[in-house]
Amino acid sequence: MWNTSRWRSAALSALFLLGLGTSAEAAEPVKVKVFVGAMFEIGKNTGDRAGEFQNWYERYWQSAEPIAVKGALNPVYCNADGVCGAVLGMGKVSSSASMQAILLNPQLDLSQAYFIISGVAGTPPSRGTIAEVNWATWLVDYDLGHRWAPEEGKPGEPTFMPRKGYESVRLFQLNPALVSWAMKLTGDTPLKDSDSARAYRQRYPQDAARRAPFVGTGTHMTGDTFFHGPGMSEQAQYIAKLYGADDYVITEMEAAAITLVIKRTLGSDRVMSLRGAVNFDQGNPKETTLEHLDPKPGETAGGFAETVENVAVVGARMTDHIVSHWDQWQAGVPALPAQ
Structure with missing residues (x-):
């Protein structure tokens, strides 16, 4: 004769184990193939004016549910193809803290x-121009x-003068x-420009600054x-050459710190830094540095909307x-x- 209590116990055990299996399946982590970190939106x-994240979001995560991450500034979004992204925050501390929490x-x-x-940046007029997009070969910490x-x-x-003891955290190749892959896949990407950016470039005498x-x-x-x-700007170039890096072409606020966090956790062989230039790091010969820092209405570089779109278009070609x-x-x- 079947023991009712034994049957009830067996049934409850089966349900418990089934529940554990369901929970385990639900908790299966997202296998990320490409992670995109922007700094601000x-x-x-x-649906509104785009910052560094919006063009990426509209391309990959329109239907994605946000994944809340304790310790990160903003949620992570992932699509079914394993492309994930988040707004990490501006500056070394905020961005790297978010990246660590996500990792x-x-x-x-x-x-x-x-x-x-991924983000926007400045560039010296002797090396770059407004709305250009640039892949980093080296990351150098301007401080330390x-x-x-x-x-x-x-x-x-x-x-x-560099301070001893920071050699492993101030320079990343x-x-x-x-x-090379990034340039092979994206080097010929058609980039957007604007009339305001074209006009602004003409204020600068350098050939690089006047480039499309x-x-x-x-x-x-x-x-x-x-x-x-x-x-x-000259000091930044001095530091880059002092450390044995390539020419300084982009000024930004996060990449070296984020890369350090990733390197300590996973290594840095799969890290890319992609920036679009929205300003020059100095004024033209007819304006002072303070005038350049606080431009009059209508005197800004222009091209911001085009630049953030250019960054996402270039980055998407690599991602895809x-x-x-x-x-x-x-x-x-x-x-x-082979070539």
Whole structure:
């Protein structure tokens, strides 16, 4: 004769185990193929003036549910193809804190992910132009040293000296093969421009500043100080060359810090830094640095909307290639095809 209590116990055990299985399946982490980190959004993620995230969001995550991550500034969005992204926050501390929280969150499996650090930036007029898009070859921390006022040193000599002990956290060479792939896949991307940006470029005598937008590479300088003026620009170039990096071409506020966090957790072979230039790091010869910092109405560079769209279009070409050829990219950056 069947024991009723034993039957009830067996049934409850089965339901309990079934519940555990369902819970485990629901908790399966998202396997991320490409993670895009932007620094700010102006308003909503869609439907208004676009900041650094909106063009990405509208391309990949319109129907995605937000994934709340404790410790991150904003939620993460993921699509069915394993492309995820979030607004990390501006500056070294906020952005890297968000990235660390996301990396450690059990809802996301980033163990094989490629990272695109995406945003706007400044550029020296001797190296770049408004609305250009640039892939980093090196990331250099603008800080982590000693500085003094020019009048307190010898005339004409640098006013920056690196501080010992920061060698492993102030300089990052990004994977050359990955940079080469990025240029191979995106170097010919048609970029948008604007009449206001075209007119603004003509204020500068440098040939580079007057160029139409293009896709290029070089060193990205990470500093919480939003530096301006030819003197600070020359110092940034001095630091880049002092550390053995390529020419300084982009000034931004987050990439070196974010890369350090990723490197300590997963390594940095799959990290990319992608920036679009929305301003020059100094005024033209007819304006002072303070005038450049506080322009009159209608005197700004223009081209912001076009630049953030250019960044997303260029970045999407890289993203879509990785995802659509995941069998080749999953284990690491593949060899470049023979020329």
